[in-house]
Amino acid sequence: MAGKGGATPATYAPSPSTKKDKKKPSTFADADWVRPDGRSFHQCRPAFLKTAAVNSASGSAYAEFGSTKVIVSVFGPRESKKAMMYSDVGRLNCNVSYTTFATPIRGQGADSKEVSSVLHKALEGAIILESFPKTTVDVFALVLESGGSDLPVIISCASLALADAGIMLYDLITSVSVSCLGKNLVIDPLPEEESNQDGSFMIACMPSRDEITQLTLTGEWSTPKINEATQLCLDACKKLGKIMRSCLKEAVSGGSQEEEL
Amino acid sequence: MCWALGFSLGYLLCFDICQRRICGSVHQRVRLVSMASASGSDFSSEMEVDAFRRLFPLHFHERHLLESIRPDGRPLRKARDTTVALGAVTSANGSALAKIGCTTMLAAIKLEVMTPAVESPDEGCIAIDFHMPPICSPIVRPGRPAEVAPVVAKQLSDTILSSGMVGLKELSLVSGKAAWMAYLDIYCLDADGSLFDAALLSAVAALSHLQIPIVSLNEEGRVVLCSEDSEGEKFAKVPVNKEKRKLTLNTIPFSLTCVLHKNYILADPTAEEESIMDTLLTVVLDSSSQLVSLYKPGGPALAHTSVIQDCVALTRQRRKEVQKVLDEAISDMEVD
Numbered sequence: 001m002a003g004k005g006g007a008t009p010a011t012y013a014p015s016p017s018t019k020k021d022k023k024k025p026s027t028f029a030d031a032d033w034v035r036p037d038g039r040s041f042h043q044c045r046p047a048f049l050k051t052a053a054v055n056s057a058s059g060s061a062y063a064e065f066g067s068t069k070v071i072v073s074v075f076g077p078r079e080s081k082k083a084m085m086y087s088d089v090g091r092l093n094c095n096v097s098y099t100t101f102a103t104p105i106r107g108q109g110a111d112s113k114e115v116s117s118v119l120h121k122a123l124e125g126a127i128i129l130e131s132f133p134k135t136t137v138d139v140f141a142l143v144l145e146s147g148g149s150d151l152p153v154i155i156s157c158a159s160l161a162l163a164d165a166g167i168m169l170y171d172l173i174t175s176v177s178v179s180c181l182g183k184n185l186v187i188d189p190l191p192e193e194e195s196n197q198d199g200s201f202m203i204a205c206m207p208s209r210d211e212i213t214q215l216t217l218t219g220e221w222s223t224p225k226i227n228e229a230t231q232l233c234l235d236a237c238k239k240l241g242k243i244m245r246s247c248l249k250e251a252v253s254g255g256s257q258e259e260e261l
Numbered sequence: 262m263c264w265a266l267g268f269s270l271g272y273l274l275c276f277d278i279c280q281r282r283i284c285g286s287v288h289q290r291v292r293l294v295s296m297a298s299a300s301g302s303d304f305s306s307e308m309e310v311d312a313f314r315r316l317f318p319l320h321f322h323e324r325h326l327l328e329s330i331r332p333d334g335r336p337l338r339k340a341r342d343t344t345v346a347l348g349a350v351t352s353a354n355g356s357a358l359a360k361i362g363c364t365t366m367l368a369a370i371k372l373e374v375m376t377p378a379v380e381s382p383d384e385g386c387i388a389i390d391f392h393m394p395p396i397c398s399p400i401v402r403p404g405r406p407a408e409v410a411p412v413v414a415k416q417l418s419d420t421i422l423s424s425g426m427v428g429l430k431e432l433s434l435v436s437g438k439a440a441w442m443a444y445l446d447i448y449c450l451d452a453d454g455s456l457f458d459a460a461l462l463s464a465v466a467a468l469s470h471l472q473i474p475i476v477s478l479n480e481e482g483r484v485v486l487c488s489e490d491s492e493g494e495k496f497a498k499v500p501v502n503k504e505k506r507k508l509t510l511n512t513i514p515f516s517l518t519c520v521l522h523k524n525y526i527l528a529d530p531t532a533e534e535e536s537i538m539d540t541l542l543t544v545v546l547d548s549s550s551q552l553v554s555l556y557k558p559g560g561p562a563l564a565h566t567s568v569i570q571d572c573v574a575l576t577r578q579r580r581k582e583v584q585k586v587l588d589e590a591i592s593d594m595e596v597d
Contacts, residue, residue, distance in 0.1 A: 011373035011442045014476050014484045054451045055363035056398050056532070067351050071450060073396035095403040097394055100446045101353040101369040140395040140403065142448070144367065145350050 013105050036190055037066065044176070044188040044236055049157075049247040051164040059165020063157035065188065067147030072158045073140050074165040077132035090132035094120040094139045096154060102146040104191075109143070115151060118214070122155045122175065122204040125213040128168040137167055148190040152177045155204050155214075160244050164251070171206035172244050173213060176236040178202075178229045180219065185229055187236060201226070203233040207241035318537045326525050333531065340517065340529035340579055345462065345590040347470040355471030357590075359463035361529065363453035368445060368463035370471050374484040375442040377433065385432020385440040389418040391447045391460055398452040398532075410449075413457050416556060417447065417464060420545050424514040424553045427468060431508055434476065434501050439484050441473070454531040455518045457543055457556075465513050466587055470594065473506050512547040515583045517576040519544075521562040528575050542569070544576040548584070 039045070045066035053062035057073035064070075080091055096116045098109025123139065139162065141154050152175035159173035179189035179197040186193055194200070199219025205212045217226070314321045314332070325332055335341070341362030350356035353369035360366075377384055391414035393407040401407045421427070432441040445467065447460045475487045478501060520530040522538035535541065540560030545553040552573070557564050564572075 011375040012483075013371070013373050014474070014486045054365075054396060056451055056453060057396070060396070069350075071396055075399050078399075095395060097403070099350075099367075099369070099392075099394075099448055100390075100444065101350055101356070101371050104352055106371045106373065106444055138395070138402075142394045142396045142450070144448075145352050147352075 035186065036192055039188075041184050041186045042232060044240075047240065047243055049160060049244060051160060051247060051251040057161075057165070059161050059163070059167070061157050061160035061164055063153050063160070065147075065149065065153050066190070067145055068150055068153050069144040069147070070150070070153050070157045071142050071144060072154070072161040074137060074158075074161045074167065075140070076137040076165075077135035077167075078138070080134065080136040084136075086134065088133050089129040090127075090134070091136040092120060092124050092127055092129065092139065093136050094123065094141075094158075096141040096143070098143045098146065102143050109146070115154070118151060118216075119154055119158060122214040123158060123162070123173060125211075126159065126170050126173050126206055127162065128170065131168040137162075137165075146191070148192075148194055149177050149188050151175070152188075152202055152204070156240060156244065160247065163244075163248055171209050171211075172241055173204050174207055174237040174240040174244065175202065175204035175214075176233045176240065178232055180221065180225060180229070185225065185232060187232055201229040201233065203230065203237060205234065205237050207234075207238045318533070322522075322534065322537055326522070326527075331527065331534070337525060338528045338575055340582070341531075343462070343583060343586050345466045345586050347466060347590050347594045353467075354474065355467045355469075357463050357466030357470055359459050359466055361455055361459045361462070362531065363451055364455055364459045365449070365451040366447055366456075366459040366463035367450055368447040368460070368467035370467050371444045371446075372471075372473065373442045373444065374434070374439050374476075377437065377440040381429075382437035383433040383440070384429040385434075385442065386429065387422065387427060387432075387443045387445060389421060389445045389447070389464070390414055391417055391449070393449045393452065397449040401452075409456065412558075413460055416457055416543075416554075417460055420461060420514055420516070420554050421445075421464060421468075424545070424547055425511055426465070426514060426547075427508055428511065434484060435478065438482065439478070439501075443471070452532060454533070454535045455529050458516050458518050458529065461514065461516050461545070462583060462587070465510075465515075466590060468508060469510055469513075469587070469591060471508055473508070475506070477501055512549065512551075513584070513587070514545050514547050514553045515576070515580040516543055516545040517572070517579040518542070519572050519575065521560070521564060521568060523562070526568065526571055526575070528579070540564075542572050544569075544572050546573070546576050546580050548580075550577050550580065 048064040050062045052060060053071055054060035054073045057075055059074040060072060062071050077090060094116050096112045096119055098112060100107045102109055119141065139158050141158060143150055155173060155175035162169060163172060176188065178201045179186050179193050180199040181193060181197055189197065197219065199221050202216045203212055204214040329337055331337060344360045346358045348356060349358040349367060350369045354372045356369035358367050375386065391410055393401050393410040395401045395403045432443060434440055445464060447464055449456060476484045477487050479485045517528060518530065519542050520527040520534055520538045521540040521542055527534060540562035541558060542564055543556040547553050
C-alpha cells in the first residue's frame with residue numbers, strides 16, 4: 001500500500017557509516033568485558049509484568065524485559081475447529097507473530113511458525129487439558145519489540161495470560177535463557193550477545209513443582225557448563241515465578257509490578 | 262452484576278442506571294418502570310439484565326437510548342477517555358500508543374531509503390498499513406485476517422495522504438537519487454469499536470514523534486547513517502539532511518465515528534454498539550476544522566443533511582479534545 005500508485009520501490013535501511021565491526025568477537029571471548037547494557041553476567045533485566053492488557057480477550061498479559069515487549073492474549077476455552085476430531089481432553093493452540101517494526105531491520109521477524117510450536121510444547125505440560133474437554137484454548141502472542149531473549153519472555157508471559165484467563169494450570173511456567181560466550185555464561189542475553197554466542201541454553205519450568213517442561217540446548221557445551229547454566233536458569237526461574245505470582249495477586253487488588261530479578 | 266430473578270426488568274434497568282450515578286430524578290425512574298412494563302416483551306419481567314442484553318441486544322440498547330444513556334454510562338454524544346503515549350517502540354524512528362476507551366492502537370514508523378520515481382524525483386513516500394493480529398479480538402484467527410483491516414488501511418492511507426498533512430517533498434534526501442520511504446504500520450492491540458478513530462490518532466501521533474536520523478552519502482552512492490562520534494573523524498561525510506530532523510506537519514486530521522440509529526446519534530461507539538446498530542458515519546476534520554473526508558459505508562439508516570451536520574459539529578468538538586490530548590503527549594515527551 002504505497003503512498004503513490006504503482007509498485008513499491010525497493011528500499012533499504014541506512015546502515016551505520018563506520019563499519020569497523022568494533023572487534024566484537026574478540027571482546028566477547030575475553031574473560032572480562034562489560035555487557036552492552038551494563039549488567040553483570042548473572043543479572044537479569046528488570047521485568048515489568050501486567051495482566052489484563054487486552055480487554056476483549058478471556059485473559060491477557062503484557063511483559064517488558066528491557067526492550068523486549070510482548071503481549072499475549074488467551075481466548076477460550078471455545079469451540080474447536082469443525083474439522084477437529086472429538087477429543088476427551090482440551091486442545092491448546094498457540095500462535096506467535098512479530099510486528100514489522102519489532103526488529104532493527106523491518107519485517108525481519110524470526111520464523112514465527114517455529115516459535116509457535118516451541119511455545120506450544122513449553123506450555124502443554126502445565127495445562128490441565130482434562131478441565132476443558134472438546135474445546136480449544138487459543139494462546140496468541142505478539143512481539144511488539146524484539147530486544148533479545150524473546151522466546152523465554154513469550155513463554156513466561158503466556159503462562160501469566162493463561163492464569164489471568166482462569167485456565168487450570170499445575171503451576172505457572174517461567175522461562176529463562178543463558179548464552180555461552182567464550183568462558184562466560186550470560187543470563188537473559190541481548191540480541192548482540194545472542195548473535196555472537198557459542199551456545200544457547202533455555203529452560204522452561206514449573207518453579208514450585210521443580211519440574212522442567214522444556215529444555216533447549218544448542219552449540220558447544222561442557223558438562224560443568226551445562227550444570228552451571230541449569231542452576232543459573234532454575235534460580236532465575238524461581239525468582240521470576242515469585243514476581244509473576246505477586247503480579248497476579250496485585251491484579252486482584254489493582255496495580256502493577258516492577259521488580260529486579 | 263447478579264440480581265435475583267423475579268424483579269421486573271424495568272426496575273433492574275433503572276437500578277443499573279442508578280448504580281452508575283447518572284440518573285438523578287425519581288421522576289425519571291418512575292417513568293422508566295412504567296415504560297418498561299408497558300412495552301416489555303413477555304420475558305422481560307423475569308430475566309436478568311445480562312441475559313436480556315445477550316438475547317435482545319437491540320431492545321436492550323433502545324431502552325437505554327430512550328433514557329439518553331448508554332450501557333457504559335456515557336451520554337449519547339460523549340466519546341470515551343482518550344490517551345496518547347509517544348515513543349512506545351524504541352526500534353522504530355517514531356511511534357505512539359493511542360487508547361480510546363479499551364480500543365488500543367500502536368503505530369510505528371520505520372524510515373528506509375528508496376530511489377524516487379522518475380516523475381517525482383524530489384518526493385519521498387509514505388506506505389501505510391493497518392494490521393489486526395489475532396491478539397486483538399476473539400473474532401480474528403491466525404491465517405484468517407479480519408475483513409475490516411484492509412478497509413481501515415485504505416481509509417487511513419487516503420485520509421493521511423489527501424489531508425496534505427505531510428509534504429512528501431520533505432522526505433526527499435538527494436533529488437532523483439534518494440528519498441525516505443516511511444513505513445507506517447499500525448497494529449490494533451485491543452479492538453473495542455471506533456477502530457479508525459484510534460488508528461488515525463495513533464498514526465498522527467507517531468508522525469509527530471518521528472525523528473529523522475542524520476544521514477550522508479558514501480562513495481558507492483548509498484545512504485548511510487552519520488553517528489554522533491564519527492563527526493570528528495577525518496573521513497566524516499557531509500550530512501545531507503542536518504537541519505531536517507522533524508517533519509513539519511501542515512495540518513493534523515482528527516476523526517470521530519458515530520453510530521446512527523433511528524433519530525439517535527451515538528458518538529464513539531463500542532464494538533457491541535457497532536455490531537448491533539450498524540450504520541456508521543465517520544467524519545475527518547483537519548486542524549482548521551476543514552472537512553478532509555466523510556465515510557458512510559452503507560447501513561440501514563439514511564444520513565439526512567441535518568444528521569451529517571450534527572456529526573460534523575460533534576467532530577469539531579471532539580477535534581479540540583483530541584488535539585489537547587495530543588499536545589499534552591508531545592509536551593510530556595519534550596520535558597523528558
